[in-house]
Structures are given as C-alpha cells and as structure tokens.
Amino acid sequence: MILLKARLALELPPINRALARAVDTLPEPVRPVARHIFEAGGKRLRPLLTVLTARLLGYAAEDIYELAATMEMLHGATLLHDDVLDNALSRRGRPAAHTLFDVPTVILAGDALLAGANALVAGFGDPRLTRCFSEATSRTAAGEILEIASQGRVDLPAAEYQEVVRGKTAWLIRASCELGALRAGADAAAVAAAGAYGENLGMAFQLVDDALDFAPSSVTGKPTGGDVREGKLTPPLRLYRLSLNREERAAFDAAFSCGLMTEHDAEAIAGRIRDAAFDAQTRLDADAYLDAARAALDNLPHLPERDLMRQMADYVRDRKK
Amino acid sequence: MILLKARLALELPPINRALARAVDTLPEPVRPVARHIFEAGGKRLRPLLTVLTARLLGYAAEDIYELAATMEMLHGATLLHDDVLDNALSRRGRPAAHTLFDVPTVILAGDALLAGANALVAGFGDPRLTRCFSEATSRTAAGEILEIASQGRVDLPAAEYQEVVRGKTAWLIRASCELGALRAGADAAAVAAAGAYGENLGMAFQLVDDALDFAPSSVTGKPTGGDVREGKLTPPLRLYRLSLNREERAAFDAAFSCGLMTEHDAEAIAGRIRDAAFDAQTRLDADAYLDAARAALDNLPHLPERDLMRQMADYVRDRKK
Numbered sequence: 159m160i161l162l163k164a165r166l167a168l169e170l171p172p173i174n175r176a177l178a179r180a181v182d183t184l185p186e187p188v189r190p191v192a193r194h195i196f197e198a199g200g201k202r203l204r205p206l207l208t209v210l211t212a213r214l215l216g217y218a219a220e221d222i223y224e225l226a227a228t229m230e231m232l233h234g235a236t237l238l239h240d241d242v243l244d245n246a247l248s249r250r251g252r253p254a255a256h257t258l259f260d261v262p263t264v265i266l267a268g269d270a271l272l273a274g275a276n277a278l279v280a281g282f283g284d285p286r287l288t289r290c291f292s293e294a295t296s297r298t299a300a301g302e303i304l305e306i307a308s309q310g311r312v313d314l315p316a317a318e319y320q321e322v323v324r325g326k327t328a329w330l331i332r333a334s335c336e337l338g339a340l341r342a343g344a345d346a347a348a349v350a351a352a353g354a355y356g357e358n359l360g361m362a363f364q365l366v367d368d369a370l371d372f373a374p375s376s377v378t379g380k381p382t383g384g385d386v387r388e389g390k391l392t393p394p395l396r397l398y399r400l401s402l403n404r405e406e407r408a409a410f411d412a413a414f415s416c417g418l419m420t421e422h423d424a425e426a427i428a429g430r431i432r433d434a435a436f437d438a439q440t441r442l443d444a445d446a447y448l449d450a451a452r453a454a455l456d457n458l459p460h461l462p463e464r465d466l467m468r469q470m471a472d473y474v475r476d477r478k479k
Numbered sequence: 480m481i482l483l484k485a486r487l488a489l490e491l492p493p494i495n496r497a498l499a500r501a502v503d504t505l506p507e508p509v510r511p512v513a514r515h516i517f518e519a520g521g522k523r524l525r526p527l528l529t530v531l532t533a534r535l536l537g538y539a540a541e542d543i544y545e546l547a548a549t550m551e552m553l554h555g556a557t558l559l560h561d562d563v564l565d566n567a568l569s570r571r572g573r574p575a576a577h578t579l580f581d582v583p584t585v586i587l588a589g590d591a592l593l594a595g596a597n598a599l600v601a602g603f604g605d606p607r608l609t610r611c612f613s614e615a616t617s618r619t620a621a622g623e624i625l626e627i628a629s630q631g632r633v634d635l636p637a638a639e640y641q642e643v644v645r646g647k648t649a650w651l652i653r654a655s656c657e658l659g660a661l662r663a664g665a666d667a668a669a670v671a672a673a674g675a676y677g678e679n680l681g682m683a684f685q686l687v688d689d690a691l692d693f694a695p696s697s698v699t700g701k702p703t704g705g706d707v708r709e710g711k712l713t714p715p716l717r718l719y720r721l722s723l724n725r726e727e728r729a730a731f732d733a734a735f736s737c738g739l740m741t742e743h744d745a746e747a748i749a750g751r752i753r754d755a756a757f758d759a760q761t762r763l764d765a766d767a768y769l770d771a772a773r774a775a776l777d778n779l780p781h782l783p784e785r786d787l788m789r790q791m792a793d794y795v796r797d798r799k800k
Contacts, residue, residue, distance in 0.1 A: 184621075187628040243587070276613040
C-alpha cells in the first residue's frame with residue numbers, strides 16, 4: 159500500500175494537469191462547474207488505472223495523461239447529471255445535492271464534459287479507442303437508466319441489480335483499463351485481461367459502497383442508509399428484506415416502494431443490517447469479484463504496475479468510507 | 480421544389496427505419512422518450528443532408544442511412560435537454576414544455592441518444608467521422624451554453640449572438656454535410672465546400688426562425704414573441720430595441736433583463752416589429768447566408784443532388800412557419 163501511495167503521488171499531478179487543460183478548452187460559462195467537481199477531490203481511480211495499464215503494457219509516452227483524463231471527465235459528467243437527477247427526486251424527501259449552480263448550467267456542463275472527452279479521444283485518431291469510449295458512455299447511461307427504472311422495486315431480481323452495477327459503475331472502470339491497454343498497442347488477450355480486471359474491480363467497488371452505505375455516519379461522514387431512502391434494493395437491503403416476517407415485510411414494501419422511508423427508518427434498518435452482518439456478507443460477495451480481478455492480472459506482465467493494481471484490489475476491499 | 484418533395488418521399492422511409500433501429504438499441508426505459516421525440520415529426524433536414532451530400536459525391540452504399548440517423552439523434556438529444564432547461568426556467572413565467580416524462584428520464588434519454596449516436600459513428604471505424612461528430616457535439620453544447628449565458632443581456636454584441644447561432648444550430652447542419660462528404664471519401668476541397676454549404680444554410684435557418692418568432696400565432700401555430708419572454712436578443716429584437724427612445728428603451732431593458740416580459744408585452748412588441756419590417760430585414764440577412772451556401776455548392780459536382788440542395792436553400796428562405 160505504501161508503494162501505491164508513492165506512485166499515486168507521482169501520477170496525480172500530471173493527471174490533474176491534463177484535466178485542468180481539458181477544462182480550459184470547455185466553454186467559459188461551464189468551467190467553474192467542471193472545476194468545482196474536479197477540485198472537490200476524488201480518488202482519480204479511473205485515470206490512474208488507464209495510466210498504470212498503459213505503463214504495464216510498455217507504453218511510455220506522456221499523452222497517456224490526456225487519454226486518462228477523458229475517463230475522469232466522463233465520470234464527472236455522470237456525477238453532474240446525477241446531481242440534477244437527485245435534485246429532481248428531492249420531492250421524495252431528500253435534501254438537494256447542489257446549491258451552487260443552477261440546473262441548466264449543471265446539465266450543460268455535463269454535456270460539455272462528455273463532448274470534450276469525446277473530442278479528446280477522437281483526437282487520438284484510433285477507432286479502437288473511440289469504440290471503447292463510446293461503448294463506456296452507452297453502458298454507463300444504460301446502467302443509470304436501469305437504476306432509475308428499478309427505484310422502489312422490491313421484486314428487483316438480484317441479477318438485474320448486478321446489471322445496474324455493471325453499467326453504472328463497473329463498465330467505466332473496465333474501459334479505463336482497456337483504453338490504457340489499447341493505447342499501448344497490446345494484443346487482444348492482454349486487452350481482455352485488463353478489461354476483466356477493471357470490470358471485476360468495478361463490481362467489487364460498488365458492492366463495498368453498498369455495504370458502506372449502512373455503516374454509522376460517524377465512520378463514513380455520510381448519512382446512513384441513503385440507499386433505503388432512494389429506493390435502491392442493494393444486496394444488504396435485499397438480505398434484510400428477506401429476513402423479515404410476513405407482516406414486517408409488507409410494511410417495508412409499502413414504504414420502500416412509495417419512497418416514504420425516513421431518515422429514522424433508514425437508521426433503524428442500518429442498525430439491524432449491521433447486527434445481522436448483511437453488510438459483511440456483501441463485502442464477501444465483493445471479495446469474489448476481487449479474486450476474479452486478481453486472477454485476470456495473472457495474464458498480464460509481471461511488472462511493478464501489476465503489483466500496484468493488485469494493491470488497488472486490496473484498497474477496494476479494505477475501504478472504510 | 481416538386482423534385483425535392485419527391486426525393487424526400489424516397490429518402491425519408493430508410494432514414495426513419497435507421498432511426499427506429501437505433502432507438503431499439505437504446506436501454507428499454509428511455510425508448511418511449513426517444514420515440515416520442517422522433518415520432519412528433521421533424522423535417523429530418525440533417526440526415527437528409529448527410530444522404531444527399533454522400534450521394535452527390537458518389538457514395539452508393541446503404542449504410543449512409545445509419546450515419547445520417549446519428550445527426551438526428553444528436554439533434555434529438557439537444558431537444559430533450561433543451562426541454563429540461565426550459566422547464567427549469569419555467570420559474571421565469573414560461574409554461575412547462577413537457578408533461579409526459581419526468582426530468583430524470585428525459586435527461587438520461589438525451590444522454591443515451593448521444594451515447595448511442597456516438598457508438599454508431601465509432602462503429603464506422605473512421606477517425607475522420609468520429610472527429611467530425613465529436614466536434615459537432617462540442618460546438619453544439621458550447622452554443623447552448625453561450626445562449627443560456629446570454630439570456631436577458633440587452634448589451635449582447637451582434638457578433639456574439641452570431642456565435643450562439645453558429646454553435647446551437649449551424650454547426651450540426653454543417654457536420655451533417657461534412658459526414659456525408661467524408662463517408663463518400665471526398666477530397667478536402669469537397670468536404671470544405673459541403674461544410675460551408677451546411678454552415679451557411681444553418682445560419683440562415685436560424686435567422687429565418689428568429690424572424691418567424693414574431694409572425695402572428697395564427698400563421699405559425701406557436702405563441703408570438705417567445706424569444707422576448709425567454710430573454711433572447713435575436714436580430715429583429717435588437718433592431719426593435721435600437722428604434723426605441725431613451726425612456727422606452729430603459730423600460731424594455733428593465734423588463735427584458737429581469738425576464739419579466741409577459742405574453743401581452745411580447746405580442747405588442749411583435750406587432751411593432753412587423754410594422755417596422757424588422758423581421759423582413761432579418762430575412763434579408765438570412766438571404767446573404769443563403770447566397771454563400773449556394774456559392775459553396777458551385778464547387779461540388781453538377782448532379783441532381785446539387786439541385787436539390789439548392790432547392791433546400793429556397794425552402795429555408797420561403798419558410799412560413
């Protein structure tokens with residue numbers, strides 16, 4: 159983990175510089191929104207994966223940071239539109255997520271970030287890169303759409319929730335790895351291995367997130383059980399619901415499907431989920447994906463970057479907030 | 480014009496079929512939104528230009544309809560997000576534009592359409608096509624952003640408004656022509672000529688639209704003077720404002736910049752604009768762009784499609800609603 163942190167300290171500045179250059183090419187009125195979302199922090203997980211994968215597969219040029227930045231831009235565009243979506247749903251009792259910018263500016267900033275990333279990738283002149291990028295855009299949008307359509311559904315099949323996660327989270331992390339491999343000119347097997355690593359890492363990342371949603375807010379700094387109030391039947395919540403008796407379940411279903419869960423309800427449910435270790439069970443499910451991610455790494459060259467990518471799997475597993 | 484209508488009758492069905500196929504690949508929950516926007520009509524001006532330009536430059540294959548559909552998809556994505564933006568601005572006294580779908584679904588449908596179009600273009604595997612498409616996306620977003628930033632500005636320079644139009648309307652029409660030329664494998668001069676035709680046609684299209692905004696609603700079927708209420712200082716309105724005396728202008732500026740213009744104000748202003756022929760003057764400005772569009776056509780092969788593209792310039796000029 160010390161090695162990962164050292165490499166991070168080395169890679170973050172050029173990633174952030176590439177991102178800042180990209181923001182400077184956006185239309186002036188939306189630059190503050192873009193800066194706001196990028197300067198709010200973020201782990202830069204996606205661009206870092208693009209850089210590490212490219213280096214692992216022998217690519218030495220500096221332009222990898224430009225390519226890597228497009229993944230953070232696509233991620234940022236998603237977050238901005240999510241902000242608006244969440245705001246739109248604030249009628250269901252959630253507080254508004256953003257107060258600094260108005261809705262049109264935020265929507266258009268998302269559009270501009272996506273368009274800018276698209277143009278940056280197109281500038282590389284490699285159809286494989288544009289195909290990978292556009293597939294990531296489509297899959298991510300599809301995942302979010304499926305998620306909205308699934309809200310409040312108590313009968314959401316586990317496999318369908320898995321597809322939500324694959325779309326909204328895992329595909330972009332997969333594409334981040336694939337882009338690096340493609341830019342490095344890797345063969346199909348290596349691109350597939352990098353993609354499999356990323357997809358499984360992404361699935362695990364989201365499941366850990368789902369588990370952390372029920373951790374005490376004193377630990378995470380975020381409200382507990384937000385997913386309950388947002389009508390998301392994540393794995394810990396599915397297990398909780400299955401553990402209820404007929405009467406309790408009917409009450410849960412009524413409140414959940416109508417979006418009537420209060421902060422108080424969510425905290426009570428979170429407590430019971432922790433007591434029954436349903437969140438711990440979800441972390442075990444994440445571990446299975448992480449095993450698959452590590453196995454995919456075995457098909458890639460044995461170089462320092464591979465060890466770092468292995469450490470990233472540990473980081474995803476051990477994340478406490 | 481009879482020839483144009485005959486050709487339109489021939490080209491519209493395959494364009495609409497390609498569009499329907501593209502919609503079928505979108506995530507299920509947003510398909511109704513996409514169908515709604517495409518089945519509401521629309522002239523299919525943009526895809527038609529892609530097809531005509533490609534045919535004019537010797538491209539015979541059927542896949543041109545797939546490529547052409549991407550331009551209508553990008554246009555549709557813009558309209559959907561505009562819908563939401565307009566709705567967001569309904570606080571300023573405008574009626575909500577859409578009532579059939581909720582905001583998240585509409586935003587995500589726009590994102591999905593853009594992503595789907597992107598993927599279709601990337602599928603052609605030609606970096607020149609993806610560059611052209613991504614540039615059109617960026618420019619269109621930039622134009623809309625500039626337009627929002629310009630709302631209510633009485634001191635908006637004419638040149639700046641021109642850039643709004645070039646972005647929000649003209650660039651996509653330009654790209655529609657360029658895509659056809661690029662797919663036909665045309666040389667740089669022909670691509671530039673096709674692009675110049677499209678850009679000038681697009682500028683004229685918007686100026687005629689700006690003039691028509693002040694036509695009686697009995698003619699257009701739309702409320703008169705919508706641009707006044709939306710704070711858009713279009714050319715007829717700029718001329719009107721310049722014709723006011725100091726006192727009148729101060730009153731106009733106060734109401735316009737605060738978004739306080741009523742339907743009644745807008746109708747009164749429209750009447751004065753028609754009496755002073757400021758709308759007719761704007762149509763003359765459009766004519767200058769149409770002359771430039773026709774001149775650009777002279778650099779392209781003398782074939783039936785070129786005559787049709789000339790007729791499209793006449794259609795844009797003579798449009799009554």
